[in-house]
Structures are given as structure tokens and as C-alpha cells.
Amino acid sequence: MLLLPLLASAAVLKEESLQRLLDQGRHEELEREARQTGGDQGLAAQLLARLARAGAGEFDALIELGEQCVQQFAQSAACHYALGSALGMEAQSGGVLRAMRLVGRVKDSLARAVELDPAMFEARSSLQLVYLLVPAIAGGSVDKAGQLERAVRDSQPEVARLLRARLAAHAKQWEQAEAELAAIRLGEQRSFQLEVLNAWAGLARHWMKQGQHARARARFEQLAQQLPLLAQPQYQLGRIAADERQHELALRHYERARGLGGAAQLPIDHRVGVAHMDLGDKERARQALQRFVQDKRATRNNLEDARKRLKELG
Structure with a gap:
């Protein structure tokens, strides 16, 4: 995966x-x-x-x-x-x-x-x-999810940390989730790195809901340094900036993400279109959203939002 x-x-x-x-x-x-x-x-x-x-x-x-x-x-x-x-x-x-x-x-x-x-x-x-x-x-089953972690606690300790972080986040034990993720050694395995980044993204969403944007930004700035070839850290920095209504900064991060590994799996054009809409640039918003709705990998929810926005743009 x-x-x-x-x-x-x-x-x-x-x-x-x-x-x-x-x-x-x-x-x-x-x-x-x-x-x-x-x-x-x-x-x-x-x-x-x-x-x-x-x-x-x-x-x-x-x-x-x-x-x-x-x-x-x-x-x-x-x-x-x-x-x-x-x-x-x-x-x-x-x-x-x-x-x-x-x-x-x-x-x-x-x-x-x-x-x-x-x-x-x-x-x-x-x-x-x-x-x-x-x-x-x-x-x-949370119990079965826990069994999967316990089975590799000794043989695959870094995997176990990730699985424990997910269990903690599921239980809304955010500090424990952060501690587990922060202790992970990322290594060179791309699929593992991507799943760790996904877990951090979930934690960042919680922090943003709590108004802790600086905390989320600091973490993904560190991850961008650790994993400079992957798109997810730059993309998440864009999402954090957009949530603070710093849309021009968000756009810079999205464009940096576009040329990095895993970018094709991220809804970059969707977020670019939203940012341009919020900046009042209807033409650029329309162009980005039209590109996005042609992406066959786009998720149902994102497609519905993009099509709704295109109708608003006329």
C-alpha cells in the first residue's frame, strides 16, 4: 500500500x-x-x-x-x-x-x-x-486492532509504535499518540514513512481544531526536513496555512508538494482551487478545480465539493 x-x-x-x-x-x-x-x-x-x-x-x-x-x-x-x-x-x-x-x-x-x-x-x-x-x-474491533500491535511489539518495534499511535488517537489520547509517533525511527521504507505521515496528519487535524496551528506547523516543518522527497509534509503545511487563512503561503506549499513523491495521491488541485477562491481569483480557481475533477483518483467527497465550487464560479 x-x-x-x-x-x-x-x-x-x-x-x-x-x-x-x-x-x-x-x-x-x-x-x-x-x-x-x-x-x-x-x-x-x-x-x-x-x-x-x-x-x-x-x-x-x-x-x-x-x-x-x-x-x-x-x-x-x-x-x-x-x-x-x-x-x-x-x-x-x-x-x-x-x-x-x-x-x-x-x-x-x-x-x-x-x-x-x-x-x-x-x-x-x-x-x-x-x-x-x-x-x-x-x-x-479495537481489541483486534490491539492484537495486531502486540503481535509485532518485539519483532517490529517501529511498526508497533505506529500501530499504538493509531490506537491512542482512536481513543482520543492525543498526547500518547504524539509520543509514540515522535519516537518512531522513519528509516528508508517509503510505505512505512507514508503511513507515519498519515498518522501525523490526523494529529495535525486535531491540533488545528484546538487552534494549535503553531504546534502542527512545527511538526510538519521538521518532517519536511526529514523527508524532503515526499509531498505529504509540504501538502500538510499548505493545509495548516490555509486553515489560518494564509492562502498565498498555502499555495506556495502546494506547488512545492506537486513535484514530490506521492503527490499524485494528494488532492493538490482541489486545495489550490479552494485557495484561489478564497483569494478572489476566480479564473485560477476554475482552472485548478477543472483539472481536479478530471482526476479519476479523486475521492467522492472531494469531487462533490469541487463540482459544487465550479457551479458557484459559473
């Missing part, structure tokens, strides 16, 4: 060349090489490469590819993880009812991946998020 010694974690893909392309976000190259590789690694890699570029309406075909992978290679953790990822993306894009119908399959696929390869960070991390974000009536 991995070559970090501190984590003692297993790569999603055992083929080093495929894993390297996945880590670097070079998805078109990954798909081409995966087709030549074949086997469970090739099928799983193709699916992950296509998922990274897919949008609503494309996930059913990718779920079928994941099912083929699992049917042909039932003992492949990579196949089960890739299928769970495809199901999860369809669940997120298809509305509440669709999500409720799919969540059981998402959970089962990820749990099977963890069972087959307990060291695979992505599968364990994704499964914990399912347990924490889904209502109990649909299979959510």
Missing part, C-alpha cells in the same frame, strides 16, 4: 526489482516488468501498479484480477494483499452501502495476507485501519 532493517518487515513483492519500482512509485514501469515476470509476483505487481492509477468504475476488473491471483496462488500473501487492496479501494469509492457489503471481504483478504506473511507491514497496517475505522456491527 520495503527494505527497512529497523522494521524487520517483509516486502510485499519478493522480486526485488518489482518491489523497488513499487517503492519508487514508478507504476507504469512496474506493470511492464510485472507482465514479463509472471507468477504470483507478476500478477500481484500488475494489480498494485494498476490500482495506483485507477479510479471509480475501474475497480471491478482489478478485483477480478486479484481473485485470479488468489485462485492460482492460494498461498501467496502478495496476492491476498493485492486483492484486499482492490476491494478496499472499491469500498471507498462506491458509497456506504457498497462499503458495508465489501468490508468483510476486505478484512478476510488482509487477514489471510497477515497469516501467510506476518512480517508484511502493509497488510498488517491496512488490516488495523479496517478494524479501527469500521463500525463494530460491520466487523470493526
